Amino acid sequence: MNKNIIIAGVGGQGILTIAAIIDLAAMKLGLHVKQAEVHGMSQRGGAVESHLRLSSEEIFSDLIPLGKADLILSIEPMEALRYLPFLAPDGVIVAATEPIENIGNYPDREKVLETIRQSAQHLLVEAEPLAREAGSARAGNVVMLGAASPYLGISAGQMEGAIARFFGRKGDEVVEMNINAFRLGRAQAIKKDETNQ
Amino acid sequence: MTKLLLGAEAIAQGALDAGISGVYAYPGTPSTEITEFIQRAQRDPGKTVRSAWSTNEKTALEAALGMSYAGKRSLVCMKHVGLNVAADPFMNASITGVHGGLTIVVADDPSMHSSQNEQDSRVYGKFAMIPVLEPANQQEAYEMTRYAFELSEKSRLPVMLRVPTRLSHSRSTVQRGEPRGQNPLNPSTEKGQWILLPANARGNYQRLLDKQEELVALSESSPFNWVKRWSNEETNNITGVIAFGIAYNYAMEVIRAYHLPVEVLKISTYPLPKNLVNRFIEKHNTLLIAEEGYPVCEELLKGYRGDNALRGRLDGTLPRTGELSPGLLAKALGVETSEPNAVPAIVKGRPPMLCQGCGHRDLFHALNEVMAAYPNYRVFGDIGCYTLGALPPFNAIHTCVDMGAAITMAKGAADAGMRPAVCVIGDSTFTHSGITGLLDAVNDRSPLTVIISDNETTAMTGGQDSAGTGRFHDICRGIGVAEKHIRTLVPLKRNHEENVKVLREELEYEGVSVIIAQRECVQTAKRKRKKA
Ligand SMILES: Cc1ncc(C[n+]2csc(CCOP(=O)(O)OP(=O)(O)O)c2C)c(N)n1
Ligand code: SF4
Numbered sequence: 101m102n103k104n105i106i107i108a109g110v111g112g113q114g115i116l117t118i119a120a121i122i123d124l125a126a127m128k129l130g131l132h133v134k135q136a137e138v139h140g141m142s143q144r145g146g147a148v149e150s151h152l153r154l155s156s157e158e159i160f161s162d163l164i165p166l167g168k169a170d171l172i173l174s175i176e177p178m179e180a181l182r183y184l185p186f187l188a189p190d191g192v193i194v195a196a197t198e199p200i201e202n203i204g205n206y207p208d209r210e211k212v213l214e215t216i217r218q219s220a221q222h223l224l225v226e227a228e229p230l231a232r233e234a235g236s237a238r239a240g241n242v243v244m245l246g247a248a249s250p251y252l253g254i255s256a257g258q259m260e261g262a263i264a265r266f267f268g269r270k271g272d273e274v275v276e277m278n279i280n281a282f283r284l285g286r287a288q289a290i291k292k293d294e295t296n297q
Numbered sequence: 298m299t300k301l302l303l304g305a306e307a308i309a310q311g312a313l314d315a316g317i318s319g320v321y322a323y324p325g326t327p328s329t330e331i332t333e334f335i336q337r338a339q340r341d342p343g344k345t346v347r348s349a350w351s352t353n354e355k356t357a358l359e360a361a362l363g364m365s366y367a368g369k370r371s372l373v374c375m376k377h378v379g380l381n382v383a384a385d386p387f388m389n390a391s392i393t394g395v396h397g398g399l400t401i402v403v404a405d406d407p408s409m410h411s412s413q414n415e416q417d418s419r420v421y422g423k424f425a426m427i428p429v430l431e432p433a434n435q436q437e438a439y440e441m442t443r444y445a446f447e448l449s450e451k452s453r454l455p456v457m458l459r460v461p462t463r464l465s466h467s468r469s470t471v472q473r474g475e476p477r478g479q480n481p482l483n484p485s486t487e488k489g490q491w492i493l494l495p496a497n498a499r500g501n502y503q504r505l506l507d508k509q510e511e512l513v514a515l516s517e518s519s520p521f522n523w524v525k526r527w528s529n530e531e532t533n534n535i536t537g538v539i540a541f542g543i544a545y546n547y548a549m550e551v552i553r554a555y556h557l558p559v560e561v562l563k564i565s566t567y568p569l570p571k572n573l574v575n576r577f578i579e580k581h582n583t584l585l586i587a588e589e590g591y592p593v594c595e596e597l598l599k600g601y602r603g604d605n606a607l608r609g610r611l612d613g614t615l616p617r618t619g620e621l622s623p624g625l626l627a628k629a630l631g632v633e634t635s636e637p638n639a640v641p642a643i644v645k646g647r648p649p650m651l652c653q654g655c656g657h658r659d660l661f662h663a664l665n666e667v668m669a670a671y672p673n674y675r676v677f678g679d680i681g682c683y684t685l686g687a688l689p690p691f692n693a694i695h696t697c698v699d700m701g702a703a704i705t706m707a708k709g710a711a712d713a714g715m716r717p718a719v720c721v722i723g724d725s726t727f728t729h730s731g732i733t734g735l736l737d738a739v740n741d742r743s744p745l746t747v748i749i750s751d752n753e754t755t756a757m758t759g760g761q762d763s764a765g766t767g768r769f770h771d772i773c774r775g776i777g778v779a780e781k782h783i784r785t786l787v788p789l790k791r792n793h794e795e796n797v798k799v800l801r802e803e804l805e806y807e808g809v810s811v812i813i814a815q816r817e818c819v820q821t822a823k824r825k826r827k828k829a
Pocket of ligand 2: 650752
C-alpha cells in the first residue's frame with residue numbers, strides 16, 4: 101500500500117483537520133505516515149497545502165515527488181490546480197466547487213472548473229449545501245474528505261472510526277454531524293462512479 | 298509509546314524525556330511549535346518545567362545558560378535569524394562551556410517560506426566550535442535531542458540541534474524512550490570558567506580547541522552517521538552521495554524509486570567524522586554532496602582549489618539556493634523523469650493578507666491618509682503581521698529588515714534630515730528589540746514618530762503572549778519620551794477622523810513621539826473566546 105495525497109485549500113479552511121483524520125485511520129492500520137504541513141505566514145488567508153504520504157514501507161521524503169501524487173484533495177477549486185505538477189498521470193482530483201475569492205484577480209469560476217475537468221480524472225463537489233445538510237456550514241472539509249474517501253485506500257468504516265476518535269472530545273453531537281458530512285460527501289463519489297459505469 | 302509528532306514536537310518530547318528543567322524561547326517560524334508543545338505538556342498537574350516566552354532570543358539563551366550554571370538541563374529554541382540576536386551569548390557560551398546540559402535548537406528556513414533570509418546555522422556552529430546535530434527524520438529528532446543533552450554534559454559544551462522547516466513542520470510516528478528525571482540543583486563551583494576576563498578566556502579557548510579532536514572522534518563512532526546502499530550488487534565505481542540531515546531522505550527516496558546503484562553516506566553530526574568521510578570519498582570517483590542549506594561542507598571538502606569530482610550546489614548540479622526535493626536529487630543523480638504537468642495559467646497567486654477586521658488595516662488607512670500630504674514619503678516598517686501592509690492595497694510601509702530596525706532606521710534617516718521620519722512596529726517586536734533604539738532616539742533628540750501597532754499579542758507566529766502588553770505607555774515614559782507626546786488611539790473605522798488628527802499632530806512635532814495604536818488581534822480574541 102502506497103498513497104501520496106496533496107490536501108489543498110486556503111488558510112483557515114481546515115485542511116489540517118482532514119490530514120489528521122486520515123493520519124488516525126492510517127496509524128490504526130499500522131501504516132507508515134508522513135505529513136508535511138504549512139505553518140506560519142501563508143496561513144494568513146494564503147494558499148496552503150499538506151503532503152500526506154501513507155505506505156506499508158518506510159517513507160523517506162516528507163515531500164511527495166513531482167508527478168507522484170495519487171490524489172489532490174482540495175477544498176477550493178483554483179487551489180486544486182496549483183498542485184497539478186505533483187499529480188501522477190493516473191491521479192485523481194477531488195475538489196470543492198466553491199471559490200474563495202479573496203484576491204482581486206480571481207479567475208472566472210466556470211473556467212477554473214473546466215480546467216480541472218480537462219486536466220485529470222476528477223470529482224467536483226458542491227460541498228457547502230452538503231455541509232449545511234449535515235448540520236454545519238463549516239463541515240465542508242469533512243464533506244470533501246468523504247468525497248475523496250474511495251481514493252484513499254482505507255475503508256469507509258476505518259475512516260468513520262477515525263472521525264469518531266478525532267471529534268470524540270467534542271461530544272456525540274459533533275461526531276455524528278461530521279460522520280453525516282463524511283457520508284454525504286462519499287455518496288457523491290459513489291454516485292459519480294455509478295453514472296460512469 | 299508511539300505518537301504522531303511534528304519534527305518540532307519530537308524535539309520537545311525528546312527534551313522533556315531528557316529531563317529539562319526549563320525551555321527558553323522567543324517565537325519564530327519554524328521553531329515555535331517546540332515551546333508550544335512543552336507549554337501544553339505543563340498544563341498537567343505536577344509538571345515543573347518552566348516554559349513562558351522570553352522577550353527575545355538573547356535573553357532566552359542567557360537564561361538557559363544560567364539554568365545550566367545551576368546544574369540543570371535547559372533547552373533554547375529559535376529560528377535561524379534569532380541566532381543573530383543571540384550571537385553574543387552563543388559565541389561566549391562556547392568559551393565558558395556549560396554545567397547542566399544545554400541544547401540550542403535552531404530552525405533554519407531554506408527557501409525562506411517565512412523568513413528574510415536562508416542563512417545556514419551550521420556556519421554558526423562551526424564558528425563557535427561546538428557540536429552540531431542534524432536529524433534526518435522525526436524519530437531522530439527525538440533521539441538526537443536526548444543525545445544532545447548527554448553530549449552537552451559529557452563535552453561540557455552547549456550543543457546545537459539544527460532542523461529545517463521541512464522536518465520541523467512534518468509529522469511522523471515517534472517511538473518514545475523511558476523518561477529521565479531532572480537534574481538536582483547543583484550550582485557550578487568552578488570559578489575561572491565563568492569569568493571571561495582575558496586571562497581566563499584564553500585558557501578556556503585553548504580547552505575548547507583541545508576538545509575538537511574528541512568531538513571528531515565522537516562523530517566517527519556516532520550511530521547517527523552510516524553508509525547505505527539500496528541494491529546489494531557489488532559494482533565498482535558507483536556514484537557516492539554524501540547526504541547531510543534531511544537530504545538523506547531525498548537521496549534515498551530517489552535511489553529506491555529508480556533502483557539506482559548509488560551508495561549514500563549519511564551524516565548527522567558535526568564536526569565531520571573525518572576518516573569516515575575520507576574513506577568514502579576515496580572509494581568513489583563521482584560524488585554528489587547534498588546539503589539542506591548553504592554548501593557548507595561542499596565548500597570545505599572541495600577545498601580552495603576545487604576538487605572537480607565533487608558535485609553539488611557549487612557547480613550547479615544542485616541549485617545554489619532553496620530547499621532540496623526528491624525531484625532535484627533525481628536530476629542531480631541523472632534520472633530522466635518525464636516533465637511534470639505545468640501549473641495552468643489560470644491559477645493566480647494567493648499571497649497571505651491581513652485578516653478582515655484586523656486593527657493594522659485601520660491603522661494603515663489612517664496613516665496613508667496622513668502621509669499623502671507629504672511628497673515622496675517613506676514609512677519604516679518592521680516584522681510581523683503588519684509587514685503585510687507593504688503589499689497592495691495598503692502599500693503603507695517601505696522597509697522590513699530585522700526585528701527592531703524600524704525605529705533605528707527611522708532614527709538614522711531623521712538624523713540625515715528626512716522629514717517626517719515615521720515608523721511602524723508591532724508590540725512584540727518593540728519589546729524584542731525596539732526599546733533600546735527608542736532610547737537612542739530620546740538621548741539624541743531625533744525628530745521621530747514611532748507607531749506601536751499594539752494588538753496585545755505576537756500574532757504573526759500564532760498569537761503567543763507579548764512581553765509588554767498593557768505597559769507600553771509606561772515603558773515609553775520611563776525611557777524619557779515626553780508624556781504629552783505618548784498618544785494612544787484605537788484603530789477602528791469609527792475613530793478614523795480622530796486618529797488621522799492625532800497622527801498629523803505628532804508627525805509635525807520636532808522631537809520623539811510615540812503613538813500606541815491599541816486593539817486586540819481578532820484571531821487572538823477569537824481563540825480566547827473559544828477557550829472561555
Ligand atoms: C530575530 C527574529 N526572531 C523572531 C522572528 C519571527 N517573528 C517575525 S514577526 C514576529 C512577531 C511579531 O509580533 P508583533 O511585533 O507583535 O506583530 P504582530 O504579528 O502581532 O502584528 C516574530 C516572532 C524574526 N523574524 N526574527
Ligand atoms: S492574525 Fe491578528 S494581527 Fe495578524 S492579520 Fe490577523 S487579525 Fe491582524
